[in-house]
Amino acid sequence: MERLPRWADLMLVPLISLALAAIISAIVIVAIGQDPLEALNTMVTGAVGSAYGWGYTLYYTTSFIFTGLAVTVAFHAGLFNIGGEGQAQLGGLGVALVCLSMNWPHWALALPAAAIGAALFGAAWAAIPAYLQAKRGSHIVITTIMFNYIASAFLVYMLVDVLRPAGQMDPATANFPPGTELPTLNHIPGLSLVFTKGVPANVTLFVALAAAVAVWALLWHTRLGYQIRAFGKSEPAARYAGINPFRIIMIAMLISGGLSGLMAINNVMGEAGRLVQNSSEGAGFIGIAVALMGRNHPVGVVLAAVLFGFLYQGGAELGLWTSIPIELRTVVQGLVILFTGALDQMVRMMLTWAFSFRSPSQARGA
Amino acid sequence: MADQAEKGRQATAAPSPYAIELKGISKAFGPVQANRDINIAVPRGTIHGIIGENGAGKSTLMSILYGFYKADAGQILINGTVTPIPDSQSAIRAGIGMVFQHFKLVQNFTVLENVILGAEDGFQLSTSLSKARKALEALSRDYELDVDPDALIEDLSVGHQQRVEILKALYRQAEILILDEPTGVLTPAEADHLFRILKGLKEQGKTIILITHKLREIMEATDNVSVMRRGTMVDTVKTAETSPEQLAELMVGRKVLLEVEKKPAAPGRTILKVEDLRVKDEHGVERLKGVSFEIRTGEILGIAGVAGNGQSELLAALGGMAKATGRIEMNGAALPVAGRGADGQSRRTAGIAHVPEDRHHYGLILDFSAWENVAFGYHNDPKYQKNALFMDNAALRADTEAKMATFDVRPPIPALAAKNFSGGNQQKIVVAREIERNPELLLVGQPTRGVDIGAIEFIHKQIVALRDQGKAILLVSVELDEIMSLSDRIAVMFDGQIMGFRDPETTNERELGLLMAGMSGEAA
Structure with missing residues (x-):
């Protein structure tokens, strides 16, 4: 078996996958009678062409880092957590309950409390599928998907019947007290020189980056991470080593759910300032693609989150400034996920084939 | 090796006495030269052993002969004619049958169904089934194979399953049978039976290549034996004229103690x-x-x-x-x-x-590096912890380096993934980890x-x-x-x-x- 050089595997494969996704997207845009170059220009200008655009792109990036890390941690334990969406919505509930619980004097106090609430609620929502997997063998993919629907329905109930202030028309909580308002990038000293206009990206971005570092340290520098990875690679071997499967499944899923839940401090607390229906807007699912593309490594996850942030923001710009329908954003994202997540093995095979011609003596063999 | 191959070359003009000749076969996987200029000539109607350590290139050579790999250089001659074998279908057409170490049988099919799998002819299954049944009964009788054609594979013992594999090859008119480590899963009695079958096949003029690492089997069953070491063919000798000690030395390249030297036990409590x-x-x-x-x-x-x-x-x-x-x-x-x-x-x-x-x-996480595997099972050991929070990966790497030196693990690279070591070196890593615990x-x-x-x-x-x-x-x-x-x-x-x-x-x-x-x- 010939193998690819490491640099080609890490850099060329995602880039070619992206290029393929872009080409197919361009064909689709041409097919609906629009100009793909104009579309690309609009996306780039809108998402990364200005500090203002970056302010939006990074806001989405923040959410995707959390959900991408969530998928990553579970993946290393050999678990496919598809429930990021539901866990993020429950995290939103945790944030809302914390923020509405008292008149917070300062955001610096409210943020850690809300983060704990978000993580606890997200983790709790992941705990049930985790328990069912560990004790009953119910497949975690199935149960986490189902728990997304339950979460969605549960939030509708909470927003309509429990948390909605009397007399309010829409299913949402009251606005959070002013003391919970997180500084956006344009309000942070230093960064405010760059971000002159109001942007949604906020201090949660730094929490997300810290989480990425923490996940990296956890997985590769702690005993727990060692056991998670060993269990994920081989359950029989883990049993031989005396690693308790129940414990690892529970802990990995609690961490994963907690990370998904943490996303809510970005969108619910940092941006909306209240909890609305479907607050996570699909970020839980995007996390799967982010983790796949980021090769389940925190550094890769952060980079992939930036890319998907760009796609989200650029796609929104498309709907705003061109006559290309906003639905095309979903098409482009779908293609990127298809090529970077599902079909990257195809690209890898083609590259391996190409490389075997270039330098047969350098290719590594078994 | 040289004179055998020389004889092979001279013989190509007349009808060849050799069923198989390989000439100058080379195959590289990247930097690894798995086969280097291999020459071998197998006389028709003999049992020819091929021995060598793991990674000596036996399997690669047989895979080339069976069409799984394409040789970088060299020729394959079947019965004196140059025969390119680009895929296993060509190998079967050339009369080569292979019995793999891991059987390729459908567990919930009968013996008969397995035998015709891939060799069904005609639109209706029943015609090929009845044709196969007759052929199978004849084969079973002739070669003491003793297999019930209607038994389900999952009900058969391992020894019987192996005979089904042999039947499959014979049903496809194999004249040359290659067996890869056939006795690994057999009892001594079953192994004896297998060798009786092989001898019977030999007497009918079939040519058999037996790949094994067990010297005893080579001595018992083969007529000639070729020894491979690190991708090259070291020597081909008549079995009757060699000894296990000599073969072991050829395989390893130095004198080997076949008997374990040990003092009498002094059991205590x-x-x-x-x-x-x-x-x-x-x-x-x-x-x-x-x-x-x-x-x-x-x-x-x-x-x-x-x-x-x-x-x-x-x-x-x-x-x-x-x-x-x-x-x-x-x-x-x-x-x-x-x-x-x-x-x-x-x-x-x-x-x-x-x-x-x-x-x-169980013993290793193949994707983990050697040093991560050295901690496997002992990851809670205080000497591998930096503090309450973090593991001391540097100490672990140093410990791995020391163990690799003591146990002569090659290559001595702690960061190399376990899957990239040879079987023997993987086992040394496991044994080092467990024995060094005292x-x-x-x-x-x-x-x-x-x-x-x-x-x-x-x-x-x-x-x-x-x-x-x-x-x-x-x-x-x-x-x-x-x-x-x-x-x-x-x-x-x-x-x-x-x-x-x-x-x-x-x-x-x-x-x-x-x-x-x-x-x-x-x-x-």
Whole structure:
């Protein structure tokens, strides 16, 4: 078996996958009678062409880092957590309950409390599928998907019947007290020189980056991470080593759910300032693609989150400034996920084939 | 090698006496030269052995002959004619049949259905079935194959399944039969039967290539033997004119001790006492049916038996990997056999180290680096921790480097993934990890499976050295030679029970073989 050089595997494969996704997207845009170059220009200008655009792109990036890390941690334990969406919505509930619980004097106090609430609620929502997997063998993919629907329905109930202030028309909580308002990038000293206009990206971005570092340290520098990875690679071997499967499944899923839940401090607390229906807007699912593309490594996850942030923001710009329908954003994202997540093995095979011609003596063999 | 190949070249003009000739075969996988200018000539109607350590290039060579790989250079001659073999279909057309180490049979098909699979002709299955039935009955009769065409594969013993593989090849008119490590899964009696079949085939003019690492089989069954080492063909000799010692030296490139040198055992007090140990598998079937024995310090107890007679379950129960009932006493204190405390960590704390039977499945995480694998099972050891929070990866790497030096692991690169080491070096990593713990009791399962001769010698020495330090060792192996030469006492298992204990000095292979087949000389 010939193998690819490491640099080609890490850099060329995602880039070619992206290029393929872009080409197919361009064909689709041409097919609906629009100009793909104009579309690309609009996306780039809108998402990364200005500090203002970056302010939006990074806001989405923040959410995707959390959900991408969530998928990553579970993946290393050999678990496919598809429930990021539901866990993020429950995290939103945790944030809302914390923020509405008292008149917070300062955001610096409210943020850690809300983060704990978000993580606890997200983790709790992941705990049930985790328990069912560990004790009953119910497949975690199935149960986490189902728990997304339950979460969605549960939030509708909470927003309509429990948390909605009397007399309010829409299913949402009251606005959070002013003391919970997180500084956006344009309000942070230093960064405010760059971000002159109001942007949604906020201090949660730094929490997300810290989480990425923490996940990296956890997985590769702690005993727990060692056991998670060993269990994920081989359950029989883990049993031989005396690693308790129940414990690892529970802990990995609690961490994963907690990370998904943490996303809510970005969108619910940092941006909306209240909890609305479907607050996570699909970020839980995007996390799967982010983790796949980021090769389940925190550094890769952060980079992939930036890319998907760009796609989200650029796609929104498309709907705003061109006559290309906003639905095309979903098409482009779908293609990127298809090529970077599902079909990257195809690209890898083609590259391996190409490389075997270039330098047969350098290719590594078994 | 040279004169054999020379003869082959001269003979090509006249009708060749050789069924197969390989000339100048080379194959590289990247930087690894798996085969380098291989010349070999196999006379028709002989059994030709090919031996060599793991990674010597035997499998690559046979894969080239069977069309799985394309050689970078060289020619294949079948019956004196140059025959390119780009795929296995061409190999079958050229009359080559292959019996793989891992059988390629459909478990819930009958023998007949398996035999015609891929060779069905005609629109209706029934015509090929009835045609095959006749052919099969004739083949079975001629070659003492003795297989019921209507039996389901899953109901057959491993030995019978292997015969189905041979039948498949013969049904496809194979004139040349290649067998890859055919006796790894057989009892001594089954192996003898296989060799009788092969001799019968030979008498009918078939040519047989036997790939094995067992010198005894080469000496017993073959006419000529070719020795491979590091991708090259070292020599081809007449079996009658060589000796196991000479072959081993050719394989390894230096003198090898085939017999394990050891002093008489000096057993001390009883350290492990097992009483009525029973284990059920996941289907609720009892696999270990009430086993009782004791091991003393400074003693190697060997467990002989054909694979799948409860040895794996015994190791699993002792190693804390499987729930059991009964009693396990270590140093006079009972160890839990199920539930809390019956896990790998507790066993290690109790002083039991475990070299598992299947290093790929249990002993190693193949994607992990060597240093990560050195911590495997001992990841809670304080000396691998930097502080309460983090592991000390640097200390672990240094420890791995030291172990690699002591155990001569090659290449000595701690960061290399376990899967990139050869079988022998992987096993050395596992053995180093377990033995360096200086355990009171070492459980060893198949310590030399898929391990080359040089490493076998080394691993055996380590096990004996541990015994001489006064430690107890439970050795499980399907290699009777290994059991006979290492053990101080032998217990034979059959069908989940111990059939009896024997002294290696006074017993013989025949007696052990009978016990392994469930025929007991005494009341068990």
